[in-house]
Amino acid sequence: MEKGKSAIAEVTSSLKNLHLTPRHASVPSTALPQSLSVHAKKSKPRKLVSFCLGFLGKHFEDIVTDISEISAGFPPDIKLALVAIARRRKLLNDEILVALVECSWELLDISGSDVTDSGLATIAKICTNLRAVDVSRCEKISAAGISEVICHCESLQILRCGGCPRSDSTARRCLGILKPKLNVIEEDSWEDLDNSVIGNGAQSLRWLVWPKIDENSRIFLATECPRIILNPPLSSISFRGMKVPIEASADVALDHSIVEDIDPNTWATAAARRSHLHASSDDAFEIPMAERFRLAFVERDARLAPKRAKNVRQHRRRAEREFLMGSTSAKSIALATQASKFLNKS
Numbered sequence: 001m002e003k004g005k006s007a008i009a010e011v012t013s014s015l016k017n018l019h020l021t022p023r024h025a026s027v028p029s030t031a032l033p034q035s036l037s038v039h040a041k042k043s044k045p046r047k048l049v050s051f052c053l054g055f056l057g058k059h060f061e062d063i064v065t066d067i068s069e070i071s072a073g074f075p076p077d078i079k080l081a082l083v084a085i086a087r088r089r090k091l092l093n094d095e096i097l098v099a100l101v102e103c104s105w106e107l108l109d110i111s112g113s114d115v116t117d118s119g120l121a122t123i124a125k126i127c128t129n130l131r132a133v134d135v136s137r138c139e140k141i142s143a144a145g146i147s148e149v150i151c152h153c154e155s156l157q158i159l160r161c162g163g164c165p166r167s168d169s170t171a172r173r174c175l176g177i178l179k180p181k182l183n184v185i186e187e188d189s190w191e192d193l194d195n196s197v198i199g200n201g202a203q204s205l206r207w208l209v210w211p212k213i214d215e216n217s218r219i220f221l222a223t224e225c226p227r228i229i230l231n232p233p234l235s236s237i238s239f240r241g242m243k244v245p246i247e248a249s250a251d252v253a254l255d256h257s258i259v260e261d262i263d264p265n266t267w268a269t270a271a272a273r274r275s276h277l278h279a280s281s282d283d284a285f286e287i288p289m290a291e292r293f294r295l296a297f298v299e300r301d302a303r304l305a306p307k308r309a310k311n312v313r314q315h316r317r318r319a320e321r322e323f324l325m326g327s328t329s330a331k332s333i334a335l336a337t338q339a340s341k342f343l344n345k346s
Contacts, residue, residue, distance in 0.1 A: 012056070012070050049078070050261040057085040057266035064091060068099035076102035081262070084255040087113050088267035094119030101126050107247065109254035111160065112137040117145035124152040131155045132247040134254040135170075136163035136209075143173040150177055150202050158247045159202075160209040160254060171210055172217055178202045179224045207232060207248040 056063065063070055064086075071079055079100040086092040092113035105127045110120070111134045120141055124130070130153040135141050150156060161171040180203065208221070208230050221230055232244045247254055323330060 046261055046263070050263070053078070053081050053085065053259075054263045054266045056082070057089070057262070060086060060089055060091060064096065067096060071100055076104045077258070080105055080107075080255070081258050084109065084259045085262070085266060087111070087255070088259070094122075098122055103127055104129065106130060107132040107254055109134040110138060111135065111163070111254070114140060116140040117142055117148070120145040121148040124149045128152050129155055131204075132158035132160075132245075132254060134160035134209075135167070136160050137167055139164065139166040141167075142170055143177065146170065146174050147177050150205070155204055156202065157204055158207045158209070158245065159205060160250070162210040162212055168210075168212060168214075172214070175217060175220050175224075178205060178208075178221070178228065180227075202228070206242065207245065209248055209250050211250050 060082075067082075071082065074082075079102055083092065083097060083100050086096050087110065090112075092110060092115060094114075094116055097110065097113075097115055097119050101123055103126050106129055108123060108127065108130055115138060117140070120135070121144075125148070130149070133149055133153070133156060135146060135149075146159075146161070149159075161174070162168045202225075205228055208228050210217075211231060213221075213230065218230065221228055229242070229248075231250065232248050246252060246257075325331075
């Protein structure tokens with residue numbers, strides 16, 4: 001345990017003086033901690049900062065409670081990379097996001113996380129220069145949180161949303177927020193309007209990524225928000241005379257460029273461990289095969305019980321009829337009974 005803490009402290013100290021640089025930069029193996037130098041020889045050369053981030057990412061659960069103190073001296077791009085790792089490890093929430101936030105961030109990917117409206121509003125007030133935000137598959141974010149982003153981030157150009165029923169519903173509720181609203185109009189035409197006349201709308205928003213948008217919402221955007229381009233073609237370099245940014249591609253994660261040089265095992269190992277624990281939990285409550293057969297027999301027996309009772313009554317009536325038809329004394333008794341009933345009625 002003490003060895004692990006010392007390694008984390010060593011990597012943390014290294015990160016405070018490092019920045020994300022191009023991937024082709026080589027990494028001297030002598031500059032790496034002993035626990036990381038072995039992995040460097042087995043793969044393509046990675047940046048020193050990528051190895052350090054990968055090491056911290058694999059132990060993210062151990063440092064999450066002290067993340068604000070550990071990352072106090074980290075550069076903004078390092079903190080953003082930690083957010084991307086936490087998101088992939090399904091650990092990202094309000095506390096982690098607010099602890100790592102930097103006002104210089106220009107993109108924010110919290111897709112599929114547990115971030116709420118409160119955390120998103122806090123980030124929007126700090127990171128006013130955001131130009132690309134991904135809130136897709138965030139079930140705890142409503143139109144109120146997205147409204148805070150649009151209100152405080154005047155440079156927002158790209159918004160990703162939808163991806164699950166709750167997020168699709170939130171996106172539909174945000175359509176009115178995206179629609180530009182006019183203040184007092186004194187000009188004769190749209191061409192003469194100044195940008196200051198258009199208020200309370202997503203003025204700078206140009207790209208909206210909403211893969212499973214419904215037809216009514218599509219028509220609303222085309223009619224009321226003609227400046228917003230919805231789901232630009234992935235194969236197009238430009239669309240409507242504008243260059244399509246890579247951040248507007250639904251096939252590429254918004255924070256892909258931030259973690260592309262980090263070993264994917266940083267978050268893949270956590271996902272595999274969670275899957276194994278989930279499978280073990282299911283196996284612990286699995287019903288034995290013999291018990292399954294017994295329960296199936298009891299269920300079938302209860303289902304067929306009324307039919308068996310009906311068959312018994314039919315067999316009894318059939319046996320009585322056959323007895324009456326085959327016995328002379330039984331016939332005489334039956335005829336006498338019918339005659340007495342007839343005489344009583346008359």
